[in-house]
Amino acid sequence: MDLHTIRTWADSAQRTALDDGAAVEAWHTLSHRCRFIKTLPSNGTVLDVGAGDGGLQAYRNWPAPKRSDLSMFAFAMTRGAQFDQYERYELGSWPETQPVFDGIAFDAIVAVNFIEHIEGPITFIRWAASRLSQRGRMYLEWPTPRSIEMPSADELRTFGIDMMAGNYFDDATHRDELPATAAVHDALHASGLTVEEAGIARVPFFEDHIWHIGKTKNDLVARTMAY
Numbered sequence: 001m002d003l004h005t006i007r008t009w010a011d012s013a014q015r016t017a018l019d020d021g022a023a024v025e026a027w028h029t030l031s032h033r034c035r036f037i038k039t040l041p042s043n044g045t046v047l048d049v050g051a052g053d054g055g056l057q058a059y060r061n062w063p064a065p066k067r068s069d070l071s072m073f074a075f076a077m078t079r080g081a082q083f084d085q086y087e088r089y090e091l092g093s094w095p096e097t098q099p100v101f102d103g104i105a106f107d108a109i110v111a112v113n114f115i116e117h118i119e120g121p122i123t124f125i126r127w128a129a130s131r132l133s134q135r136g137r138m139y140l141e142w143p144t145p146r147s148i149e150m151p152s153a154d155e156l157r158t159f160g161i162d163m164m165a166g167n168y169f170d171d172a173t174h175r176d177e178l179p180a181t182a183a184v185h186d187a188l189h190a191s192g193l194t195v196e197e198a199g200i201a202r203v204p205f206f207e208d209h210i211w212h213i214g215k216t217k218n219d220l221v222a223r224t225m226a227y
Contacts, residue, residue, distance in 0.1 A: 050114030054082030129191030
């Protein structure tokens with residue numbers, strides 16, 4: 001995807017017929033992360049690894065349906081602004097520190113934009129699989145290989161497109177080597193897990209509306225999410 005293609009999209013992306021609030025709700029409802037949380041087993045325990053600001057826990061109560069039966073725990077290097085919304089949280093840097101949480105067997109482990117930051121991502125996957133319950137599920141999300149070839153944020157800005165990050169190497173905390181999808185799948189299979197779904201995390205149609213919001217309201221987060 002070259003600069004010309006990206007600029008054409010950025011210039012032509014339009015709102016849907018929904019108002020902005022409804023479009024944002026639809027985008028989240030249809031997103032892979034939200035769907036994962038909403039479809040977990042009843043009264044499940046969820047570990048959010050690399051939890052950032054703690055925003056993932058919001059999916060328990062928004063959008064519909066509510067999943068207030070879920071118990072969520074967070075692990076990260078620093079305390080996120082929304083960590084008080086979790087049942088408990090632990091702080092540390094993988095692999096020097098590993099989540100303990102009294103040895104809980106989790107019904108779900110979520111790691112979004114985490115394995116590309118750490119040393120030994122395959123070791124982490126094996127560890128995560130060992131902490132799942134019999135009904136446990138895992139959600140992993142990390143940059144695609146094509147993100148390495150995408151234009152940088154500086155290149156995008158020359159075309160008037162302001163973005164947090166344009167390609168993989170714009171984030172200095174990323175490791176030099178991107179985790180290979182085949183290696184991740186092999187590690188999951190070797191740990192006794194089945195890959196139910198794999199692919200690009202996208203919400204077509206509504207992502208154009210999110211871009212439009214970011215452009216018209218000068219919202220850097222919305223622009224980056226849509227991109």
